[in-house]
Amino acid sequence: MGQIQLNQVTKSFGNVNVIPPLDLTIEDGEFCVFVGPSGCGKSTLLRLIAGLEDVTSGTISIDDNDATEIPPAKRGLAMVFQSYALYPHMSVKKNIAFPLRMAKMDQAEQERRIEAAAKALNLTDYLDRRPGQLSGGQRQRVAIGRAIVREPSAFLFDEPLSNLDAALRVGMRLEISELHERLKTTMIYVTHDQVEAMTMADKIVVLRAGVIEQVGSPLELYHRPQNTFVAGFIGSPKMNLIEGKEAAKHKAHTIGIRPEHITVSAKRVKGAWPGVVGVSEHLGSDTIFHVHDTGLADVITVRSDGEVSYRHGDRIYLVPRMDVLHKFDANGQRIA
Amino acid sequence: MATQHSRSAARLMMAPAVILLLGWMLVPLIMTLYFSFKKYLPLRGGDLGWVGFDNYARFVSSSSFWPSVQATLLIVGGVLLITLVLGVLLALLLDQPMWGQGVVRILFIAPFFIMPTVSALVWKNMFMDPVNGLFAHLWKAFGAQPVEWLSEASLPSIILIISWRWLPFATLILLTAIQSLDSEQLEAAEMDGASPLARFGHIILPHLSRAITVVLLIQTIFLLSVFAEIFVTTQGSFGTRTLTYLIYQRVLESQNVGLGSAGGVFAIILANIVAIFLMRIVGKNLDA
Numbered sequence A: 001m002g003q004i005q006l007n008q009v010t011k012s013f014g015n016v017n018v019i020p021p022l023d024l025t026i027e028d029g030e031f032c033v034f035v036g037p038s039g040c041g042k043s044t045l046l047r048l049i050a051g052l053e054d055v056t057s058g059t060i061s062i063d064d065n066d067a068t069e070i071p072p073a074k075r076g077l078a079m080v081f082q083s084y085a086l087y088p089h090m091s092v093k094k095n096i097a098f099p100l101r102m103a104k105m106d107q108a109e110q111e112r113r114i115e116a117a118a119k120a121l122n123l124t125d126y127l128d129r130r131p132g133q134l135s136g137g138q139r140q141r142v143a144i145g146r147a148i149v150r151e152p153s154a155f156l157f158d159e160p161l162s163n164l165d166a167a168l169r170v171g172m173r174l175e176i177s178e179l180h181e182r183l184k185t186t187m188i189y190v191t192h193d194q195v196e197a198m199t200m201a202d203k204i205v206v207l208r209a210g211v212i213e214q215v216g217s218p219l220e221l222y223h224r225p226q227n228t229f230v231a232g233f234i235g236s237p238k239m240n241l242i243e244g245k246e247a248a249k250h251k252a253h254t255i256g257i258r259p260e261h262i263t264v265s266a267k268r269v270k271g272a273w274p275g276v277v278g279v280s281e282h283l284g285s286d287t288i289f290h291v292h293d294t295g296l297a298d299v300i301t302v303r304s305d306g307e308v309s310y311r312h313g314d315r316i317y318l319v320p321r322m323d324v325l326h327k328f329d330a331n332g333q334r335i336a
Numbered sequence B: 001m002a003t004q005h006s007r008s009a010a011r012l013m014m015a016p017a018v019i020l021l022l023g024w025m026l027v028p029l030i031m032t033l034y035f036s037f038k039k040y041l042p043l044r045g046g047d048l049g050w051v052g053f054d055n056y057a058r059f060v061s062s063s064s065f066w067p068s069v070q071a072t073l074l075i076v077g078g079v080l081l082i083t084l085v086l087g088v089l090l091a092l093l094l095d096q097p098m099w100g101q102g103v104v105r106i107l108f109i110a111p112f113f114i115m116p117t118v119s120a121l122v123w124k125n126m127f128m129d130p131v132n133g134l135f136a137h138l139w140k141a142f143g144a145q146p147v148e149w150l151s152e153a154s155l156p157s158i159i160l161i162i163s164w165r166w167l168p169f170a171t172l173i174l175l176t177a178i179q180s181l182d183s184e185q186l187e188a189a190e191m192d193g194a195s196p197l198a199r200f201g202h203i204i205l206p207h208l209s210r211a212i213t214v215v216l217l218i219q220t221i222f223l224l225s226v227f228a229e230i231f232v233t234t235q236g237s238f239g240t241r242t243l244t245y246l247i248y249q250r251v252l253e254s255q256n257v258g259l260g261s262a263g264g265v266f267a268i269i270l271a272n273i274v275a276i277f278l279m280r281i282v283g284k285n286l287d288a
């Protein structure tokens, strides 16, 4: 079990209000990702749920029990920190065993759980090493192992992959997703990397300055962003946001079109936007063109097939797919 | 310093310092050894020739030798115990955020800047004096007979005086060590269900082990040769005669340089035994 509910939760540090009243429900077994720019209060929110910070007002309930006043250890949640926070003077095995020892679990059960966790995380060969003798990815796995053995009702991850190199990050991302499939335990995962959010989440919570901008599944956020902030934040490369005359044609203040929803043509087509190719990024499978001089915005990003090739300075025409155009009003809110 | 060339250059450049330090150590050491084999009484005939190991035999067989070793070890051990235990507790306390932290920390280190002679005199005259001392007044206020600290409880009194001076040193080093502890580790332990006591035992204390080792070694070096505090209080009477003090008495009070030098050699041996002992126990904490 692990349903977590936040009711009108606020948090201030001194007179700085980091989180204005916020409501959120995370269902049992869900993989929920908090995403947002740096300093928007993701870690603070996670620490409030963990109990490492006290809420200024509001309540937090876990499985319908008010947990606002319950100390962190008693909430049945396990946390994986960005710095891993392994105990440097203990072996990997002792690190993983620590929560069990603190719970005074019997020795045989401890051994069984440690062995199971070590096997699941490929740590069996490293059990006698100290954290200092492990690579970043292995340390990350030890931190996860220490969380798993407690069999918590929910896992909290605070940017667990941000210290890893790109290749390892992709690997660990899959491992964590795999783990979630296997354990079916609630996971709350903080990141500022929207790719991580999109690939792992059942539910994404987009935060800006402590305020929830939108909650939804990755595809909901991708297809129906509620405002320009979410539109710009979710999806890579970023959505093109166009204001002015072109937007007015669609009776909107701003229109948004994703780079992958624009096709490039060398010939003039009806309704196409003319432009000049700037930098192009060849990814092999795709090519991303940065197009200038369209008169719409500084730069329009276009993603097209890897085969397509235009040179810097080529004149081209951009054909947007009108059926996937996003429209926003003057406040940046979506128009139906 | 990887290449052959840079290594030999480095050796050349370090040579002056090494030679100077070696000379600095070797000259007094050789002179001590030299005198320890002589009967040398400056005011009673001067150099009276070689006597072999006579001085050593006399120094060890004197009735005050073993008690002095014992007093030395008791003082070193007692002060270490008090400063480390209280030092850790005070460092934990000073690490808590509080009002006027900066001032409190400076006040705290102040005793260490007071010269040992002065601090010992202050303790002797202002606190421990059986007639006018603050302790005497306190005892009288409760209707008790004032204690003659420096004669009735001489060793504990001296340990107290020395500890008062060394406590800030230990606290300061331990405080900086505590401040370098990653707070996420403590939070992780808290989430793992560790009580405050368990967090102290399993996280903070192991983290402090290196700092504790440093304090232990540095203090031992200085405490083995403690002198001023004894000189201005008990003058070595009432069982407070340490090895250092005994040597001082042999050389200056009895004017027997040879005997004192032999004592000096014993002091070196004692210091080395203690050092080896300590390194065996705690030295591994210093390995990175």
Ligand SMILES: Nc1ncnc2c1ncn2[C@@H]1O[C@H](COP(=O)(O)OP(=O)(O)OP(=O)(O)O)[C@@H](O)[C@H]1O
Binding pocket: A013, A016, A018, A036, A037, A038, A039, A040, A041, A042, A043, A044, A045, A192
């Ligand atoms: N202990 C504190 N005292 C005062 N302000 C704080 C404290 N902790 C966080 N803040 C402020 O709260 C805001 C949110 O911080 P938080 O660490 O939650 O951001 P974040 O979303 O996790 O950012 P990042 O992606 O950089 O980790 C920041 O503006 C920060 O300055």
Ligand SMILES: [Mg+2]
Binding pocket: A042, A043, A044, A158, A159
């Ligand atoms: Mg953060």
